[in-house]
Amino acid sequence: MTATVLVPSVVSPVVVALYLPAIFTGIIIGLIGLFGISYQKNDLHALILTDIVGIGMLIIVAAVGTDLAESLVLPGLVVELAEIMAISELLMSREMRRLGKTADLIPLPLNLDMEVLTTAPIFLAIILVAYGAFLSGFTGGAVAGGGILFYVLSRLTRGVPSNTWEGLAGVSGIAWCLWLVGFLIFFAFPPYWLLALFLAAFGVFIKVTFKAGLVGVMGREEFKKE
Amino acid sequence: MDISILGGQMLGIIPLGDIVLYFTPFNLFMFAAALAFTTLIAISKTESQVEAEFGTLKNREVKVDKSEFKIRRFLAIVCGLATAGAMVTGDLFDFTLFVALIAIVNIGIVAAVKEVDVLDSAFQYGLIAMIATLPLFGGAAIILASAGTISLLQLLQIPNSTMILYGSLLLFIGVAGETGVAPFFATKAEMFRTPGSPFLLIIHLSSLLVIVRTIEILLILNKPF
Amino acid sequence: MNDQILYLVYILSFVIGSIVGLVLSYKKYTEPFVTRNIDLIALILAIIGWMLAINYPLLTMIPSYISITIGVFLIAMVIGMRPGYGRYETIIGFALAGLIWILRTVIL
Amino acid sequence: MNLMGNIILNVAIAFLVGSVLFGLQRKIMARIQMRPGPPIIQHLLHTFKFFIKESAFPKTAAMPFYIAITAMLCVIWVAAVIVGPVTEGSLLLFFAIYAIHKIVEHNAGSSSGSPYGKLSCVRAVYSAAAEVPLFAVLIIIYLKTGTMIISNIVTFQSQHGALLLSIPLAALMFFVLILSKSPYSPFAITKGKDIVSGYETEHFGLLRGYLMFSESIAWYMLLWIFLTVFIGGLNPVGYLIGMVIITAFVALINAVTPILNPNHSVMTQVTLAFIGIAGSIITLLY
Structure with a gap:
């Protein structure tokens, strides 16, 4: 398997040896997340478990370990964050609509006035x-x-x-x-x-x-x- | 293998540093089509529907209200531009990023209709899209690790290997999950029958065009010859 | 390329012939197709048309494309007649022309 | 002759032949159903008629879109003529053109605001899921011949024999696609008469003329691709005969089958696509 992977000689064998385990880790994490989603009927839990799948993606990308991979880790992270924010906002808006209420974005009951x-x-x-x-x-x-x-x-x-x-x-x-x-x-x-x-x-x-x-x-x- | 047996004669490349855009008649046609639809969406009004009222003889006109119209038009234009970008990019990571952007924007377009059923459908589509980022970026990363490059013009010269096949399968699953299923979730919420068709069009457009482009990319990655 | 221009000419001739045939036959026959007799003029047109279109090499003094164009025009005039009319004429014309084509190419 | 003249010539041929073939199809269907049927040029006359009729626009329509979509349909099928008979370009481009055809079908339906158009639009989305896999038959041709360029495929066939014989399942899939684009076919759910005229319901006058013009070209082009890709190397008379035969065959099928309901239609097409793709790939590997 390693024969198909192009590795420069400067990379230490430890890093190369980590590549396959990391890929498998990522995929296994993804599968665990998917299993969780399949058992879980609560939408909020499903959302949180979906984030675990996304983290599996980050692991796979990071496993490559080159500067090009880094250039994908950052956008991947941003995409992940954007999606989870959008979806959680959606979930909230749906629940609020279902209840027929509106709420503040940060419902803080604070009224402190300290120096x-x-x-x-x-x-x-x-x-x-x-x-x-x-x-x-x-x-x-x-x-x-x-x-x-x-x-x-x-x-x-x-x-x-x-x-x-x-x-x-x-x-x-x-x-x-x-x-x-x-x-x-x-x-x-x-x-x-x-x-x-x-x-x-x-x-x-x-x-x-x-x-x-x-x-x-x-x-x-x-x-x-x- | 030569790119010209897939999409026709190579018309030119635009090398922007690492990111190379290449143009064949195939890419150019899809690029132009995506841009043309985006322009039309940008200048179009939405259609309205005249529905019969229950119990009386009057009609009721169903329209998209102004604030919803603005946000949906904006998202549709972003989606159109991202689709156009995904059509001409010669860089695998760029392509995956455009696809991810299309997915996020599609969620937004669907979710702009504030009804419980529609929001529910958008939520489920969002989950699928998020799950699909694993195969999408993961596939691209595996291809990068196996080939050492993400430029499609370079990948064209690299011989087949099992890992590239595996990566491209993951990539295909990712694209299918990100944009391929979008029209079904929109249909599920009866979106295509609500007013605001120009914006829903872009969901369908991006999904079909991206799949056609993915087939080209898969053929480039796994050269059958 | 030149071939294509000729085929465009034939198609146009077919279309115009059909329209002419349709208009004329509606003038000539006011009732739908009930009496199953054969129209003599249409029969003559059909026979000439099919002859010209299929057996154009027999007419050596006219260039082939002119005879085919005229032939297609006449065929279309008969085929394009009011619904029901022109069927028997077309079949007879085609049969005659086909017979001569077989004589000309296969037997000789 | 220069390129422009060539394009105009081919578009004119495509339009006239396509229209007459549609007329022929109606005539054959009528005869099978024991009716006299309209004259063969009826479809062509209809198209011309719509060009001189008064154009009216629904008050509910999404304005520039509603008009532009008809021009868009024209443009993509004229582009198909340019890719096909004129330059013999890439099959992948046809794939893209077909995908955009589905989009136009979708939006022609929904931009009018009519409930019939909207239903047709929903069906266009569903049927895209069935028809685009059918169009993916072009990939199988690529796997077989190793090229996507039409002229090279024709050369391949002149050396190795017609593809119709070597990958018959792919040809069958493409035939089902052609069938689904013909009027009154069992798969014509986007134009089923239960929703009046489907996506064309609210297009009148000039706009309808453009739609019919493009549909004629589309019909010609689909038949042209079938004949070129699966038989190859025909002269114009051969094309004409092939097109008449396919149209007659389609008419026979359409005359004796009912229009399937959307779910059945899509599922039938998807099943056929699956059998075709899997079967062809297995035969290729074998």
């Missing part, structure tokens, strides 16, 4: 954003985005002005364009790779940071505006 909520979030958010800026790229974006999200969620209990949300959404869009432009430069003018790299890295950093803007759009619809 630490006004001072600490700013501080923590600044640290997270700064650390994220230092990391740059996807990971940095995630960290910095976490910071902003944390800030926003902590202030949520006192109501966030809707203008802030729309601003965030706009910046996120512009940053995404930067990222795209960076990639286009990679393809079209490879000599300017450094510029492209910076555009892409910081574009994606800002974009992931302001992914909170998406929450903002939801905020405008779902939360009570001030």
